[in-house]
Amino acid sequence: MKSNLQIISGKYRGKKLFLPNDARPTQNMARGALFNMLNGIIDTTVPIAVWDAFAGSGAFGLECLSRFNQPMVIFTDVVIDTVKKNLLSMNERATLEKTDAISAVPRFGGMTDLFFVDPPYADFGLGLLFVKKVGKIAKSGAILIWEFESNQPDPKIDTNWEVLKDKTYGRARFLILVKK
Numbered sequence: 001m002k003s004n005l006q007i008i009s010g011k012y013r014g015k016k017l018f019l020p021n022d023a024r025p026t027q028n029m030a031r032g033a034l035f036n037m038l039n040g041i042i043d044t045t046v047p048i049a050v051w052d053a054f055a056g057s058g059a060f061g062l063e064c065l066s067r068f069n070q071p072m073v074i075f076t077d078v079v080i081d082t083v084k085k086n087l088l089s090m091n092e093r094a095t096l097e098k099t100d101a102i103s104a105v106p107r108f109g110g111m112t113d114l115f116f117v118d119p120p121y122a123d124f125g126l127g128l129l130f131v132k133k134v135g136k137i138a139k140s141g142a143i144l145i146w147e148f149e150s151n152q153p154d155p156k157i158d159t160n161w162e163v164l165k166d167k168t169y170g171r172a173r174f175l176i177l178v179k180k
Contacts, residue, residue, distance in 0.1 A: 005059060008032045010066030012090055019057050020082040024121060026059060026147060030169035034145065035063060037165055037176065038114075042143055044068045048113040051076070053101035053130060058083035060116035060145075065092045074112070076104045101130055109134040115144040121171070124152050135160035135179065142179040147172055 005025050007015040009032070019025055026034075042048065047070040052061030055077040064071045073094040075083045080098040087094055097104060101119070115134065119126040127148050134144070135158045144161065150173040157163060161177040168174075 004028070005057060007059075007063055007066045008035065010063070010068075012062070012066040015066075015090065017057050017059055017062065017086050018082050020079055023056055023082075025057055026118060026172055027170070030172045030174075031059060031063060033167070033169055034174055035067065037167065037174075038143075038145075041164060041176065041178075042114060047071060049111050050074065050114045050116070051108050051112040052083075052116045053104070054117065054119045054126075055080065055083045056118065058086050060118065061094065062086055062090065062092075064114070065090065065094065074108050076101050076108070102126070102133060105130070105133045105137065109137045110139060112138065113142055115142065116147075117144060118147040121149040124148055124155075128155055131155075131161070131177070132158050138179040140179055144175075144177040144179070146175045146177065148175075149173065 005017045049072045050064045051074045055075040058075050061073040061075050064073055075096045076099050078100050080096050117127055117130055127146055150168045150171055164178050165176040
């Protein structure tokens, strides 16, 4: 499905992205604000490992490919075709795996520097489960961005994580966590 979703900045700025059916993408303004917040938190000039765990369109990981210096980007989702389509049009390399993010934690959780966790809004518990499970094996200093619907109650964050920022943009609430 075509959309108004696009890459916000970097070498692919303005590139339109395809969306999977029934998608609820993070809007361009909210993604732009999130990446602006990350500027002071992560060093984008050195290669890092990025995991777009509930990829959907792949917008978070694709934005990293556009902005960061030689990131290693991993996309996981139970339906990965839209990410493939968006990635092919950018002529970039990445790891794509058709799987649920929870079962991929043992493979990717310990090597990732920057996590994007954006499960369906209707399944708040899925995001909480992912954060808890990856918190057991993520490396110290890893950054995790968890997006969930802003009307959800404050989640009980595992003691493995410290909250750096908590921001709301319309329906989207972003918790930016750092692994202790």
